[in-house]
Amino acid sequence: MTECVAELIRANEALFMQQIEPLTVYQMNLLRAIVSGIHDGFNERAVRSKFDLGSPSNLVRLRSALMERDIIYSELKRLYMTDPVFSLWFRRRFV
Numbered sequence: 001m002t003e004c005v006a007e008l009i010r011a012n013e014a015l016f017m018q019q020i021e022p023l024t025v026y027q028m029n030l031l032r033a034i035v036s037g038i039h040d041g042f043n044e045r046a047v048r049s050k051f052d053l054g055s056p057s058n059l060v061r062l063r064s065a066l067m068e069r070d071i072i073y074s075e076l077k078r079l080y081m082t083d084p085v086f087s088l089w090f091r092r093r094f095v
Helices: 004-018 025-035 045-051 056-068 084-094
Strands: 072-075 079-081
Touching: 004 084, 025 045, 025 072, 025 079, 025 084, 056 072, 072 084, 079 084
Parallel strands: none
Antiparallel strands: 072 079
C-alpha cells in the first residue's frame, strides 16, 4: 500500500468508525463477504454459512439497510462497496 493511500485511510478512520458503529453483526458480516470478493450468490447456503448471513429473507433487509446508508451499491445484481478507501480500511480492520 502506498504512503498516500495509507494517509488517506488514517485521515478518514474516524469517519469510517462512525459509519460502522450503528451496524448490526449481520450487516458487518455482509460487508466482510463483499470485501472478501463475494459480490453475488449470497443466497447460496455455503456463502450464508461461511459469513453467517442468516436467512435469505434477512439478506434482503441487510442489502437494503446498507444501500440506504450508501455503504454498498448494486450493479447488475452484484454488490460492491461504495467507497474504495472505506473498503480498503474495512478489509484491513475486519477481514
